[in-house]
Amino acid sequence: MRERQIVNSIPRRHQLLYQLLALMVAIAVLPLLISASILIRINQRVLENDLLLLHTRIATDTADQISHSLAWIFDQVEVLAKTQLLALPLSSEHRERLLLHYLDQYPDLLQLSLLDREGKEIACAYRAERISPSTFLPDPGLHQEMIARSREGKRAISPPFLAGAPKGPVLRIYQPIKNDAGEVAGFISALLSLEGINELISKIRVRRQGHAFLVDQRGRLIAHPNRARVLQEDLSDLEIVKNYLLVGKTGGTVPFRDKNGREMLGAYSAVKNLGWGVVIQEPREDAYLSVAEMKRQTLIAGLLATLAAAGLGIAFARRVSYPLQKFVQGALSIAGGNFSNRIDLKAKNEIGQLARTFDYMTMQLQAYDENMKEMFLGTVKSLAAAIDAKDPSTRGHSERVTRYSLAIAEEMKLSTREREKLNIAALLHDVGKIGIDTHILRKPGRLSEEEYFLIKQHPVMGANIMAPIRQLSDVVPLMRHHHEFFDGTGFPDRIKGKEIPLGARIICVADTFDAMTSDRPYQKAMEVGYVVDRIKEWSGTRFDPEVVEAFVRCVRDARIPGHKDA
Ligand SMILES: [Fe+2]
Numbered sequence: 078m079r080e081r082q083i084v085n086s087i088p089r090r091h092q093l094l095y096q097l098l099a100l101m102v103a104i105a106v107l108p109l110l111i112s113a114s115i116l117i118r119i120n121q122r123v124l125e126n127d128l129l130l131l132h133t134r135i136a137t138d139t140a141d142q143i144s145h146s147l148a149w150i151f152d153q154v155e156v157l158a159k160t161q162l163l164a165l166p167l168s169s170e171h172r173e174r175l176l177l178h179y180l181d182q183y184p185d186l187l188q189l190s191l192l193d194r195e196g197k198e199i200a201c202a203y204r205a206e207r208i209s210p211s212t213f214l215p216d217p218g219l220h221q222e223m224i225a226r227s228r229e230g231k232r233a234i235s236p237p238f239l240a241g242a243p244k245g246p247v248l249r250i251y252q253p254i255k256n257d258a259g260e261v262a263g264f265i266s267a268l269l270s271l272e273g274i275n276e277l278i279s280k281i282r283v284r285r286q287g288h289a290f291l292v293d294q295r296g297r298l299i300a301h302p303n304r305a306r307v308l309q310e311d312l313s314d315l316e317i318v319k320n321y322l323l324v325g326k327t328g329g330t331v332p333f334r335d336k337n338g339r340e341m342l343g344a345y346s347a348v349k350n351l352g353w354g355v356v357i358q359e360p361r362e363d364a365y366l367s368v369a370e371m372k373r374q375t376l377i378a379g380l381l382a383t384l385a386a387a388g389l390g391i392a393f394a395r396r397v398s399y400p401l402q403k404f405v406q407g408a409l410s411i412a413g414g415n416f417s418n419r420i421d422l423k424a425k426n427e428i429g430q431l432a433r434t435f436d437y438m439t440m441q442l443q444a445y446d447e448n449m450k451e452m453f454l455g456t457v458k459s460l461a462a463a464i465d466a467k468d469p470s471t472r473g474h475s476e477r478v479t480r481y482s483l484a485i486a487e488e489m490k491l492s493t494r495e496r497e498k499l500n501i502a503a504l505l506h507d508v509g510k511i512g513i514d515t516h517i518l519r520k521p522g523r524l525s526e527e528e529y530f531l532i533k534q535h536p537v538m539g540a541n542i543m544a545p546i547r548q549l550s551d552v553v554p555l556m557r558h559h560h561e562f563f564d565g566t567g568f569p570d571r572i573k574g575k576e577i578p579l580g581a582r583i584i585c586v587a588d589t590f591d592a593m594t595s596d597r598p599y600q601k602a603m604e605v606g607y608v609v610d611r612i613k614e615w616s617g618t619r620f621d622p623e624v625v626e627a628f629v630r631c632v633r634d635a636r637i638p639g640h641k642d643a
């Protein structure tokens with residue numbers, strides 16, 4: 078129990094195994110995590126730059142493309158305005174045919190009108206399959222405003238609006254027609270479909286979910302992959318659109334949230350001369366997919382490294398802590414008086430050397446211990462022999478009682494420690510007789526009451542003689558009680574049953590047997606068979622039945638031969 082307390086007195090966190098484990102894990106995982114986090118940060122920064130470049134490039138390219146295609150169509154309308162369509166005296170049917178011919182060449186134009194100076198329609202041509210006359214005009218107020226602006230001699234362009242069948246984004250171009258004097262004499266008004274631009278915008282894909290959209294100078298959505306949203310939404314609140322409206326030109330943004338609250342990355346670029354802006358946006362999670370993957374792989378690598386380090390740590394720690402545990406056990410074994418244990422480690426390193434030294438030390442201690450025990454036992458035997466010699470009839474009595482007692486103890490499977498105690502107690506059981514007059518001890522015939530009283534003092538006297546020897550504290554009770562009887566009728570304390578120490582109960586049987594099988598001044602030696610019968614009779618009264626049984630088996634097996642044959 079005490080040994081366990083000593084071994085377990087190390088808190089778990091201080092145990093070598095756990096300390097080495099923590100060290101191995103730290104060595105394996107910390108550098109990995111630090112380098113991975115640096116790499117991820119660098120990667121993220123590079124990726125952010127690349128993304129900004131990519132988004133900006135797509136936005137700029139798209140804005141240029143839109144700008145070019147619109148400029149081209151504006152130029153075509155301008156060319157039409159420079160023809161003599163208004164100046165020549167043509168019939169309106171003729172003019173309309175000419176307009177229709179023109180219209181056929183430009184699929185994006187839905188309708189062409191020739192207007193007089195007041196903005197009143199003189200001739201009109203339109204794509205009947207795509208638009209009806211009732212839908213191709215903006216509201217009258219806007220029409221007048223455009224006419225007024227165009228009358229100053231420059232092209233006017235309406236904001237996009239919905240028209241056509243099905244309704245799609247369109248805008249109206251007002252191109253002034255000048256006479257020879259350079260005055261504005263009328264206008265060409267053209268309805269331009271923005272479907273082509275919407276298509277261009279819709280086709281743009283940036284990886285999985287990145288896309289483009291187009292806003293006008295007020296932030297209204299004028300082209301979007303989702304056609305239903307076109308000209309139905311005001312995006313001027315959206316952070317990236319706000320940025321565009323504020324800055325114009327081309328730029329990228331810090332991450333922003335779209336209307337659904339998703340985090341986005343993006344860039345914008347202005348469409349020249351129109352004030353429109355192409356916006357590219359992509360969900361942040363998509364953009365950082367590779368970074369997320371990198372983090373995931375780092376995590377897996379970290380976990381694997383932790384497991385590997387833990388495995389190695391355990392193996393390594395066991396290699397170190399196992400021998401140490403053997404040393405602890407060896408040391409505890411020595412502390413408990415057992416010198417037969419050996420560390421016996423085959424290691425060739427310093428630990429192996431230490432183990433061999435430790436075993437050598439234990440061997441030396443064992444030899445010293447055995448020497449001491451031998452010397453002690455020799456002394457005890459000499460003392461016992463000296464007592465026995467006080468009376469020639471008891472010569473060898475203590476040695477024989479000891480031999481018989483040990484035979485019974487072996488039969489009863491007593492522990493080594495118990496047998497060692499018994500050995501000394503049996504040798505010294507009659508040491509108290511040292512203080513009894515020799516003539517009483519040698520007296521033939523019956524003893525007087527007083528003499529018998531004196532004789533009966535020998536267990537107490539023996540116990541008192543040995544009591545000061547601390548190392549014999551376990552032995553003294555066996556000496557004191559070797560004349561107690563199992564039924565409590567013995568002496569000196571008249572204790573009974575299991576109160577009498579087992580060793581004393583054994584000595585009592587062995588002592589009686591030797592006394593009865595030896596010649597004494599007051600009696601002749603009795604036959605072994607007779608004595609055994611008597612002892613059996615006294616089983617349960619004088620003697621412990623279990624001891625008697627063991628004793629009988631020993632006699633039967635000739636392990637207890639009787640004095641004559643001993
Ligand atoms: Fe005795």
Ligand SMILES: [Fe+2]
Nearest residue numbers: 474506507588
């Ligand atoms: Fe005795």
